[in-house]
Amino acid sequence: MSIFRNNEKELGMSLNTKPTLFSNITLWVGCVMLFIDLFLIFIYSDIEKTMGVVQKIFYFHVGTAWNAFFAFFVVFVCSIMYLITKKRIYDVIATVSAEIGVIFTAIVLTTGPIWAKSAWNIWWSWEPRLTSTLILLFIYIAYIMIRHMDAAWDRIAKWCAVFGIIGFLDVPIVYYSVKWWNSRLHPIVVGDEGGGLAPDMLFTMFFSLATMFIFYIILMQKGIRVEKSKIELQHIKTKITDKFSK
Numbered sequence: 001m002s003i004f005r006n007n008e009k010e011l012g013m014s015l016n017t018k019p020t021l022f023s024n025i026t027l028w029v030g031c032v033m034l035f036i037d038l039f040l041i042f043i044y045s046d047i048e049k050t051m052g053v054v055q056k057i058f059y060f061h062v063g064t065a066w067n068a069f070f071a072f073f074v075v076f077v078c079s080i081m082y083l084i085t086k087k088r089i090y091d092v093i094a095t096v097s098a099e100i101g102v103i104f105t106a107i108v109l110t111t112g113p114i115w116a117k118s119a120w121n122i123w124w125s126w127e128p129r130l131t132s133t134l135i136l137l138f139i140y141i142a143y144i145m146i147r148h149m150d151a152a153w154d155r156i157a158k159w160c161a162v163f164g165i166i167g168f169l170d171v172p173i174v175y176y177s178v179k180w181w182n183s184r185l186h187p188i189v190v191g192d193e194g195g196g197l198a199p200d201m202l203f204t205m206f207f208s209l210a211t212m213f214i215f216y217i218i219l220m221q222k223g224i225r226v227e228k229s230k231i232e233l234q235h236i237k238t239k240i241t242d243k244f245s246k
Contacts, residue, residue, distance in 0.1 A: 071101030
């Protein structure tokens with residue numbers, strides 16, 4: 001236990017990996033919200049007249065897209081905080097959030113073509129939003145690859161912080177690409193030019209966003225615990241190696 005406390009002091013962060021009451025509550029809330037969300041999507045909300053049942057993938061598509069943006073925003077903020085404070089906890093949060101963002105973006109680019117086939121009669125179009133989203137995925141895959149480079153953790157953390165800040169510049173490009181390049185393939189459903197959803201569909205969309213956000217929190221908590229365990233194990237290995245090498 002004393003070794004554990006010493007490691008926490010040296011690393012400048014708590015290494016407690018036990019699930020908290022908040023994490024347990026979040027998990028149960030997420031499971032309940034998921035069942036409610038599925039009910040809202042497949043039973044409560046109306047079937048779209050033009051696309052039919054296929055349109056219901058829209059709720060998963062938009063929910064994961066918006067939360068992917070949020071995940072990369074967290075990477076952006078924590079990267080700045082790490083460069084300012086040099087506290088490793090910000091680096092850990094940025095790492096986990098980037099991984100979650102990649103998962104959500106992969107879901108976006110998987111559900112998108114299914115929706116596109118029904119809406120546009122093609123699986124893929126190199127239009128601005130799809131192209132910029134694919135670039136966003138590659139940016140943060142590269143971010144994760146940098147994480148696994150063979151170098152000191154603080155050097156990698158600094159590289160990733162800079163890369164995470166620069167990479168986030170693609171997020172507003174993805175969001176505003178429809179307006180900037182006047183793309184007609186992606187409709188605007190929320191905002192001054194939107195309003196194309198019926199009230200039940202709009203409610204279901206926002207509930208799906210909230211459900212995906214809860215699962216982002218759940219994945220974040222579990223990811224941080226895993227990263228802390230890795231750091232603690234590596235720190236113990238380093239100390240043991242240093243002790244026996246003397």
